Every structure is written in structure tokens, then in C-alpha cells.
Amino acid sequence: MTASPIEFSHLTKTFGRVQAVRDLTLSVPAGAVVGLLGPNGAGKTTTIRILATLGRPTSGQVEVAGRSTTAEPDAVRRALGYVPQEIAFPNWMSGRAYLRFAAALSGVAAGERRARVESTLELVGLAEVGDRRTQTYSGGMRQRLGIAQALVHDPSLLVLDEPVAALDPIGRSEVLELISGLRGEVTVLLSSHLLDDVDRACDRVAILSEGRLLAHDSTTSIKERYGGPVFHVEVRGSAAGLAERLSGEAWVEQARAEGSALTVVVSDPDRAELELPRAIAASGLPLLVFRRELPSLEEVFLRLVSGSGKPA
Amino acid sequence: MAGFRTLAGKELGESLATGRWLIAAAVFLLSGLGAVLLTYYLPDLVRSQAGSGVAITVPRQTATNAVVAYAGYLEQLPALALILLAMGAIAEERSRGVAALILSRPVAAGAYVLAKFTAHGLVALVSLAAAALASFGYLALLFHPVPLGSYLLLNLGLLVMLLDVVALTLLASAALGSGVAAGGVALVAYIALSALPGFWAPLNNSLPTGVTGRVGQLAAGSWGGSAAVQPLVGGVVLAGVCLLLATLAVRLRPA
Numbered sequence A: 001m002t003a004s005p006i007e008f009s010h011l012t013k014t015f016g017r018v019q020a021v022r023d024l025t026l027s028v029p030a031g032a033v034v035g036l037l038g039p040n041g042a043g044k045t046t047t048i049r050i051l052a053t054l055g056r057p058t059s060g061q062v063e064v065a066g067r068s069t070t071a072e073p074d075a076v077r078r079a080l081g082y083v084p085q086e087i088a089f090p091n092w093m094s095g096r097a098y099l100r101f102a103a104a105l106s107g108v109a110a111g112e113r114r115a116r117v118e119s120t121l122e123l124v125g126l127a128e129v130g131d132r133r134t135q136t137y138s139g140g141m142r143q144r145l146g147i148a149q150a151l152v153h154d155p156s157l158l159v160l161d162e163p164v165a166a167l168d169p170i171g172r173s174e175v176l177e178l179i180s181g182l183r184g185e186v187t188v189l190l191s192s193h194l195l196d197d198v199d200r201a202c203d204r205v206a207i208l209s210e211g212r213l214l215a216h217d218s219t220t221s222i223k224e225r226y227g228g229p230v231f232h233v234e235v236r237g238s239a240a241g242l243a244e245r246l247s248g249e250a251w252v253e254q255a256r257a258e259g260s261a262l263t264v265v266v267s268d269p270d271r272a273e274l275e276l277p278r279a280i281a282a283s284g285l286p287l288l289v290f291r292r293e294l295p296s297l298e299e300v301f302l303r304l305v306s307g308s309g310k311p312a
Numbered sequence B: 001m002a003g004f005r006t007l008a009g010k011e012l013g014e015s016l017a018t019g020r021w022l023i024a025a026a027v028f029l030l031s032g033l034g035a036v037l038l039t040y041y042l043p044d045l046v047r048s049q050a051g052s053g054v055a056i057t058v059p060r061q062t063a064t065n066a067v068v069a070y071a072g073y074l075e076q077l078p079a080l081a082l083i084l085l086a087m088g089a090i091a092e093e094r095s096r097g098v099a100a101l102i103l104s105r106p107v108a109a110g111a112y113v114l115a116k117f118t119a120h121g122l123v124a125l126v127s128l129a130a131a132a133l134a135s136f137g138y139l140a141l142l143f144h145p146v147p148l149g150s151y152l153l154l155n156l157g158l159l160v161m162l163l164d165v166v167a168l169t170l171l172a173s174a175a176l177g178s179g180v181a182a183g184g185v186a187l188v189a190y191i192a193l194s195a196l197p198g199f200w201a202p203l204n205n206s207l208p209t210g211v212t213g214r215v216g217q218l219a220a221g222s223w224g225g226s227a228a229v230q231p232l233v234g235g236v237v238l239a240g241v242c243l244l245l246a247t248l249a250v251r252l253r254p255a
């Protein structure tokens, strides 16, 4: 049994009076792509910097593959690749030269360096422009070089802090695809304040707000557990009257009508499956669509962060 | 120290790529040669400037005058140039995010600091050597040759002084948030390092000013030898302490 790629136990970090991270306990399974999701100021960067050995916990600890970030920082540094939120390279170096430098610093043997650098450039799609100075790179290219420098020593864990926050939609897609493509080869932890990114790239999500871990599970379970199911109904004619009637029911949290479409958020799904069709039949409106859906991660997130985070 | 060779390679490459060598060498050469030439032409310059009224006559300048001027000039602009070139070395890498990428790898904080000291110190060494060599030639040409041993000792004193400037600047750069703040603090520290020993002999005898401040006696050949050891060693110790503290600062706040 090997140690978990990342193990946070009771991690707390305070800056003066600010509690940036509060009692974070979290274990990341091997091979997963995990999203650390939270609004600005939630403590994502603080958490990741401690993981990357750039900050020290106020209390608690973090282990990477069983090695403590404070007791054995060099072992941790060899095991992980880190892409910081704001990435910068020495302007005068070419991308290829920078990767050679990074590989040497991380102890890649001289004989293997060239091959590692070339295959990593290839992987991130920078082989053609590898000899250009990093100064001339676009934001997307810089981000891909950031990922390359984090992968060049073949780490088992890749940690990225807001990897797509500064990119336009195309760059965003490219980088998320690149990260998704690493699934199964390395364990990935990426932070984001955007739900859509996490929904697209991650199979697990940890939701952080004001330094506290609110939830951690696979994205699907999180939606099922915290979202409460949503029913989509379409009838012929206006659904407004139906929505009004449903709003009074105990098992309904919210019923919204938009023309002939009706969205019903329920608190008791089992009862809703029985009662909702009956209510529609009783209304006399012809039923066109009846669908039970998971809420979007966004709905879950808003609920959790606004404090009503009780499992449905 | 883990990573030193690779980091030193990067720093030397940076010195070349940014033209730091050229800037420093130009400032050093201008200062050294300027001191010697100005001393030589000073009487003529004063005579040509003197209009009617009081006649000021400057006596013919000697090689000793020229060497004193040389030491004085090298302790000014060149020291300032070294501060300007090194003040951002750590602070700017940290604020841009370059340091985070380096220090999240298995490298020693000491190697990171020492690599920077090596590169910036080498710039100082090479520039000083160029200035010393050229000035020595002009001293011999315009005045008469100064005793080589004394001249070498003086330059060794200047070198230790300038290495202290580099080490102080790197410490300020590691401890403070911005390159400009580091430059300011380093400048004040350098002024203190040059001026304070003048008030207290035991301090003067343990810092490079103990050598550079005796430039008159040195050039005249009336001072030197083993008396110079303590100030030189003291200067080296000061640089070492600065680098150690800089390493601690980097370890406490890597990026």
C-alpha cells in the first residue's frame, strides 16, 4: 500500500489576524484530477504554496507521497511539479534553455536531460518555438511552458494554481485539454475560482471557502449529494399556474416557470417522483417533457458558499 | 550545495545576456582612468579656468596624488553601479515569480544566494581588474611607476570592499520586498561602511577601509604587509555574514 499522493491533516495557516486556511484535512487519491474550487481569498494559493514547500503551516501538516513538506522538503520537491498562479521566466532564456535549466535543478541526469526536454516540449506543443526567448511568448504559450517546467522531471504529482485564470477562451481550452490528457499518468491538483473549468477538467472537487473545506468528493457525487435533484418539465401552454400551485407543496423548494417550461427544485426527490406527475396531470396541461437532472456545479457551489450547505 | 553549479551557470548567462558586464566595466574604466587623467591635467585645467583676479596655482601632481584619486573614484560610482546592478537580484525574482519556480525545486537556499554572489562578484572582479590594469599603465606613462606590491594590495582592499557592497546589496534584496528599497538600504549601509570606521580605529582595522583608507601611505610605500591581513579578513567575514543572513531570509520567505 503506497502513501496517498497528497495528505493534508489539520492544516492551518494564519497571517496575522487573517485565517487563510482553517483545519484542512483532505486526502487526494492517486491518478485523480482534483479541482480545488473556491472564490478569491478562499485560501487556495496559501494551501498550494505550503504544498509546494514555499510556505510553512501554522499548525497541522502536509505530506506528499508520505513525505512531510517541512521535514523532507527536497523529497517533496522531487515528487511534485508546481505551476504558480503568476508565472515568470528569466526573459533572456529560450523555452528550451529554461527547461534544461529546470531539469538540471531537479536532478534529471545529464544524459537524459535532452530527451526529457524534447519530449516535454513536444507534449505541450512548444517544440517549434522552443528556441525563442520566453519574452516573446503569448500568455497561453507561457502557461504551457509553465506546465512543461513542472513536468520535465517526471513528477508523480502536478500542482497548478489557477492555471487558466489569465487566458482567453481558446488558451483556456488548450490548457484544460492538456491537463485532462495527463489523467492516469500523474495525480493533478488544480485550483480555480471558476466552476466551469473544474467541471470540464476534474473528476473530483474540493470546495474551499474562507479557508474551510466545505466538501470533497467526485464531481458527480457532490452534485447528487449537495445539489438536490432538479426536475425539468415542459407542458403545452403556460406553466405559470402550475408553478404557483407547486410552490405551496412541502416537498418543493422552488418552482420556476418560464413560458411553457418549468424547473422544480425539490427537497424530497422520492416524493417528488410520485407527486410531480400527479400534479401535472391534475392541471390538465398536456405533458411534453419530464426529466430529472443533477444541478450544475455552479448551483451546488452557490448553495455551499452561501452557507446553506446541508446535504439534501 | 545542491544546485549551485546549475544556478551559477544561469546567473553568469544572465550577466552576459543583460550586458551587466559591459555596464560595470565601462563605469570602472571611466572612474579609474578618469581619476589618473584628471589628476595629471588638473594643474592645466585650473590654469585655463583662472580668469582675472586671484591666481590659484595647483602644484604639480605626483603619482601618489593620482593613486589616492584612483582609490577615491573607485569607491564612488563603481560601488553605486554594483548596487544598482544587484539590488533587484533576489527581490525582483521573488516578486515576478521566477524565484518560486527555482526554490520549489530541490536546491539549497544557500546555493541560490551564493550563485548570485558569484556572478555579481565576478562582474566586480573583472571590471576592477580592467580598471586597475589600464590605470596602472597610465600611471606609469604620465607619472612614474608605482610600487606593484602596494598597488596590488590597494586593489585587493578595493575588491574586498566592493564584494562587501555586493553582499550587502544581496542581503537587502533578500530581506526587502522591492529592488528599489533594497538599493536604498544598501546605499545607506555602504555609506556607513565607508564612514563609520573613521571614527573608531579598532573597527577601521577590521574592515577594508583599513586598507583603502591608507592609500596615501600605501602609494608612498610606507605601509603594507601583514598589517593589511586583518582588514582584508574582516571584510571577507563581513561578506560571509551578509550571505548567511541573506540565505536565512530566502529560507524564511522563498517566494
Ligand SMILES: Nc1ncnc2c1ncn2[C@@H]1O[C@H](COP(=O)(O)OP(=O)(O)O)[C@@H](O)[C@H]1O
Pocket (backbone or CB within 6 Å): A015, A018, A019, A020, A038, A039, A040, A041, A042, A043, A044, A045, A046, A047
Ligand atoms: N502573505 C500574506 N500576508 C497576509 N495575508 C495573506 C497573505 N497571503 C494570503 N493572505 C490572505 O489569506 C487569504 C487567502 O488568500 P489566498 O490563499 O491567496 O486565496 P485564493 O488563492 O483562494 O484567492 C486572503 O484573505 C489573503 O488576503
Ligand SMILES: [Mg+2]
Pocket (backbone or CB within 6 Å): A044, A045, A046, A085, A161, A162
Ligand atoms: Mg490564489
